[in-house]
Amino acid sequence: MQELEKKLNYTFRNQELLREALNHSSYANEHxxxxxxxxxxxxxLGDSVLGFVTAEYLFDRHPDLPEGDLTRIRAALVCEQSLHEVAQKLNLGSYLKLGKGEEAGGGRHRASILADATEAVFAAVxxxxxITAASELIHRVLLDVEREEVVEERRRDYxxxxxxxxxxxxxxxxxxxxVREEGPDHAKTFVTEVRLNGAAIGEGSGHSKKESEQMAAKSALEKLDNQ
Structure with a gap:
């Protein structure tokens, strides 16, 4: 736990809160x-804490943006993919307590489980x-200008x-x-080719078929723009 606390840059007074945040329902059911x-x-609880902290951050950072744009950016910042990336950065999967079946099924690497655990850790803090400690953690691991730019990039419909x-x-x-699938079932990557009148003009990969299609379209656009 001390190793994870170092990554969080936060020391718990009540260690049980952190332990509970790492207990998946499959593990709790078995015990x-x-x-x-x-x-x-x-x-x-963490979902609400994250939503509030992110809303406050965007409200202060973008004083001229209307409600609709703020809502859209917040949704993108707190989506499963963003939380999964935070979990990967913290190596949160290695600390999770999973039931035997979930462990065997690759749950330690499943995006939804890791995203949920990230929210649980936010709530535990x-x-x-x-709220000050939780806000500092969320700002440190999730909210910054670079991540906003990444989110905006993802939002584009290529x-x-x-x-x-x-x-x-x-x-x-x-x-x-x-054109192909790569990796194990719990972390599969899809590779898609986009074709113009039957001829390949771009290829992209992603963790879903939709994402791989978007990346293929992005690749094609870049090539067409350079012609």
């Missing part, structure tokens, strides 16, 4: 006789040290941009074809 709780309640680009000429047809 019900010991009265162990899962991290689900902390995850629920909030309960142990208050497929639409590519479609608009090729429609400048009549008779153009785009198709997306998944």
């Amino acid at each position: 019900r006789s010991q009265g162990l709780g899962s991290n689900e309640r902390l995850e629920f 909030y309960l142990d040290g208050g 497929k639409t941009l590519l479609q608009e680009h090729i429609q400048r000429k009549a008779g153009q047809e785009l198709t997306y074809c998944m």
Whole structure:
């Protein structure tokens, strides 16, 4: 636990809060006789703490943005993918307590489990040290200008941009074809090729078919722009 506390740059007064934040429901169910709780309640609280801290950050940072834009950016910053990246940076998966079945199924690397645990840790820090401690942690691991730029990059719909680009000429047809899958089932990567009138013009990869299509479209746009 001390190793994780160093990564969090926070020392718990109540170590049980951190332990509970790392207990997946599968582990708690297997050890019900010991009265162990899962991290689900902390995850629920952490979601709200994260939402508030992020909303305050964006409200202060972007005084001219309307409510709709603030809501969109907040949703992107606190999405599963962002939280999964935080968990990976903290190596949170190595500290999780999982049931035997979840462990065997690759749960230690599953994005949804890691994202939920990240929210639970935020809640544990909030309960142990208050909103200031939680806010400092969230700012340190999640909220910065660079991550906002990454979020904005992800938000761009490259497929639409590519479609608009090729429609400048009549008779153009785009198709997306998944060409292969890579990696284990719990961390699979999809590789997609985008074709213009049957000829490959870009290739991209991602952890979902949709993401790989977007990356393929981005690749094609970059090539077309350089021609």
